[in-house]
Structures are given as C-alpha cells and as structure tokens.
Amino acid sequence: MREIGYLGLGSNVGDRRMNLQATVELLWAHDVTVLLSSSVYETEPVGEVLDQRTFYNACLRVETRLKPEPLLDACKAVEHAFGRVQAGEEGYIKDGPRAIDVDLLLLGATEYSSERLTLPHREVTSRRFVLVPLLELDPHLEVPGRGRAVDALRMLQGQDVRRAGPPLDVGA
Ligand SMILES: Nc1ncnc2c1ncn2[C@@H]1O[C@H](COP(=O)(O)OP(=O)(O)OP(=O)(O)O)[C@@H](O)[C@H]1O
Numbered sequence: 001m002r003e004i005g006y007l008g009l010g011s012n013v014g015d016r017r018m019n020l021q022a023t024v025e026l027l028w029a030h031d032v033t034v035l036l037s038s039s040v041y042e043t044e045p046v047g048e049v050l051d052q053r054t055f056y057n058a059c060l061r062v063e064t065r066l067k068p069e070p071l072l073d074a075c076k077a078v079e080h081a082f083g084r085v086q087a088g089e090e091g092y093i094k095d096g097p098r099a100i101d102v103d104l105l106l107l108g109a110t111e112y113s114s115e116r117l118t119l120p121h122r123e124v125t126s127r128r129f130v131l132v133p134l135l136e137l138d139p140h141l142e143v144p145g146r147g148r149a150v151d152a153l154r155m156l157q158g159q160d161v162r163r164a165g166p167p168l169d170v171g172a
C-alpha cells in the first residue's frame, strides 16, 4: 500500500539550493516519489550551534510503498551520498553544518517509536523552519497525536524564516 509522507530538507554547506534539488533526484532512486515541493526558505540556525551559515530549508510531499524504517534508510542513504557524518560516528556535530539533512517528518497517520525512529518527528511541531514549508504544502495539515500544524506554528515566536526561492523541480 502506498502512503503519503512529508520530508524536511536542510542544507547550509556548499550550493544549498543545488543540494536540495539533488536530494529530490536521489529520493526517486530510492523508491520515494516526490509529488510536491514547498518554496525554498532561508532560515536562521537553531539548536546547539548558532554561529554558522543560514540554512536553506524545504519540505516535500512524497508517495512511497516503503514502511517507516526502510523509509528512514532511504533518507539516510541520501545523506550518505553527500558524505554526511551520522550520529555516533567520529566528527559528528549535533546541529552542526551539513550539506544535507533529510528528516522523516510524517508518514500518513503513523505513530511509531523505535530506538532509531520517532514518528511524527519529535521536533516537527517546535520548528518554524519545518512548519512554515509544511503549511505551504497543506494549510489544513494535522500532525498525528499533536493537533493542527497551524496551531503549533501560532505558539512559536522568533526564528527568521523567509521565502528565498521557488519550489524545487519535482518533474511533475
Ligand atoms: N523521524 C525521524 N527522521 C529522521 N531521523 C530520526 C527520526 N526519528 C529519529 N531519528 C534519529 O535521529 C538521529 C539523528 O538524526 P540527525 O543526525 O539528522 O540529527 P540532527 O539532524 O542533528 O537533528 P534532528 O534530527 O533534530 O534534525 C538519526 O540517526 C535517526 O536515527
């Protein structure tokens, strides 16, 4: 059975837009069909490392037959193709600079938790750089177990998120 899911992309190293665009193509090669892209947003860094380049962030609506863990594997394979150092590996910096980050935000109505995967993503309702592009894709989006995305965004202040470029090319 095919499910609709949402992925969050982020990049702040190299040609940020090109990295996001290349990710769309790599996802296709891993059985993840990209249906729609949000605009690309330039966003102020949040988390443990604030003194770094601004990020380009976007969200994708995808369709896939992959179950949660294999879909996470596909996200990780894309990061690996960019040479991403993973959590637990030497040189990993939590919230540090990266050419690409692919987060699995939502997969249908699935609520799931394992050692390596939490669905919905634990930060989906606490990051403006995720909620703004998600709401562009679906203004009525409900986050399973956590209510309406628009209500979550209303609770958040501050972080600068500004539209920087058109949606990524998804070949539709
Ligand atoms: N929904 C999810 N999407 C992606 N990774 C997840 C998810 N839930 C748990 N994880 C786990 O989180 C680990 C750390 O992810 P990552 O290295 O991308 O962290 P980060 O990008 O620094 O922080 P964040 O995940 O908060 O954006 C991954 O190796 C993965 O096993």
Ligand SMILES: Nc1nc2c(c(=O)[nH]1)N=C(CO)CN2
Binding pocket: 009, 010, 011, 043, 044, 045, 046, 047, 055, 057, 094, 095, 096, 101, 129
């Ligand atoms: N603005 C912004 N800040 C971040 C981002 C990101 O994608 N955008 N990703 C992080 C680690 O996943 C940490 N901080």
